[in-house]
Amino acid sequence: MSTPIQPAPSLQPAPSLQSAPSLQSAPSAPSTAQSVWLVAEREIGSKLRSKAFVISTLILFLVALAAVIWGGFQAGNDAGTPVAVTADAPSSIDELPGLEVTEVPDRATAEEMVREGDVDAAIVGDQASSLGFAVVAESSAPSSLMLMLSQAPPVELLDPDDTDGALRYFVAIAFGAVFLVAASTFGGTIAQSVVEEKQTRVVEILISAIPTRALLAGKVIGNTILAMGQILVLAAIAIVGLTVTDQGAVLQGLGGPIAWFAVFFFFGFVLLAALFAAAAAMVSRQEDIGSTTTPLIMLVMAPYFLVIFFNDNPVVLTVMSYVPFSAPVGMPLRLYLGEAQWWEPLVSLAILIATCVAAIAVGAKIYENSLLRMGTRVKLAEALRG
Structure with missing residues (x-):
């Protein structure tokens, strides 16, 4: 018994290269400028996301602002050293620059103001002193006051600082x-x-x-x-x-x-x-x-x-x-x-x-x-x- 011959399967034409799905092109590498900016963005972003950096920066700004404001107010503060001056003290004391003078009638009042802290020191008349006055302070005399009262020769600057x-x-x-x-x-x-x-x-x-x-x-x-x-x-x-x-x-x-x-x-x-x-x-x-x-x-x-x-x-x-x-x-x-x-x-x-x-x-x-x-x-x- 012979086996019937089956017809050969029909050959299908091969798909053309043009009908194949197109391959996606690989992404191009970034240019040098783009690479530089990508790295820069990464550096900036990493620092701004750091809480330590942000907090330390804010503290730096606050300290700088406080220093500038404090320095400005100190420079603009023209108030001198507060002192009490009795009536028998030399009249030239009132003309000294850098003093905030409060006139009092007697030494007892001046000493009371020093004890209460109303003034830093008191200048009272003293006939026993060659200068004609004495300084009264609680624990120590203000150095700025002593410098003002000290006798110094006049100074002339040929090229003063601006x-x-x-x-x-x-x-x-x-x-x-x-x-x-x-x-x-x-x-x-x-x-x-x-x-x-x-x-x-x-x-x-x-x-x-x-x-x-x-x-x-x-x-x-x-x-x-x-x-x-x-x-x-x-x-x-x-x-x-x-x-x-x-x-x-x-x-x-x-x-x-x-x-x-x-x-x-x-x-x-x-x-x-x-x-x-x-x-x-x-x-x-x-x-x-x-x-x-x-x-x-x-x-x-x-x-x-x-x-x-x-x-x-x-x-x-x-x-x-x-x-x-x-x-x-x-x-x-x-x-x-x-x-x-x-x-x-x-x-x-x-x-x-x-x-x-x-x-x-x-x-x-x-x-x-x-x-x-x-x-x-x-x-x-x-x-x-x-």
Whole structure:
């Protein structure tokens, strides 16, 4: 019995390539500018989401506002040392500046006012004294009063200072402290971020998607935006505080120096930020950060101490105003004191910008050559050599 032959199945034409579903194109890699901005956004967002950063920033603003308002009220307070003066005291006592005089009929009344705390001291007539008066105080005589009553020769100044000594010292400390706090805070933030990414190997994922220099630029730009934001808010606080306390003359003298401080701080911080990132890239553990960033921290601290001890030394301030690491403090202070010519800040700024460009180039080379090297600390010569 034969098996019937089945007809061959009809052959179907193969689908043409044109009828196949189109493949989706892979997403293109971000450009360098986009990569830089993505990293900058990440840096800014991580800091703004940090409660510690937000709280510490608010405390800094409140302390700055309180200091400006308190200083303004102290400067505007013309009340002198309260004293009681008896009728038999010399009449020249009433003419002394810096005294808030209350006239009393006798010594007993004056002593009672001293005991009650109504006055700091009393000046009473005393015929036994060669001066014709005596000072009565409860436990100790006010030093300011004794200085007023002491006899001193007349002083003639050939070149008097245009600014008050106390205000000069306060402005010097303010410029130095703001630079120190902002540069050390955000410089340390950059260093910790770099080492944390190395330690967790996140950096290997990041540089597989974006260029290494774009990662560095994003970190520097993001932290620079945050630092400049703090500087601008502090400048606004100073303006508001001086306005509230009716310190128009002080505000007028500080307006230009504050603007120059913001400009110098911008380039000075970019310089330091690039160096902090490069220094941190040379180590792989958080506990080793200090070994490479300590010289940078000393450079940040130096201007603060120099303006405290040498704010009245024109030679030191002149040198500071041309050294890139201290120019953001030295030059604005000299401008406030009226010791700088109109062309000096321009020359100093040109030196700072040139140094900033060189530091970015060196820092980028160190960062790029050290970022993927794990384990022991990378030596500076090796990081530069690559």
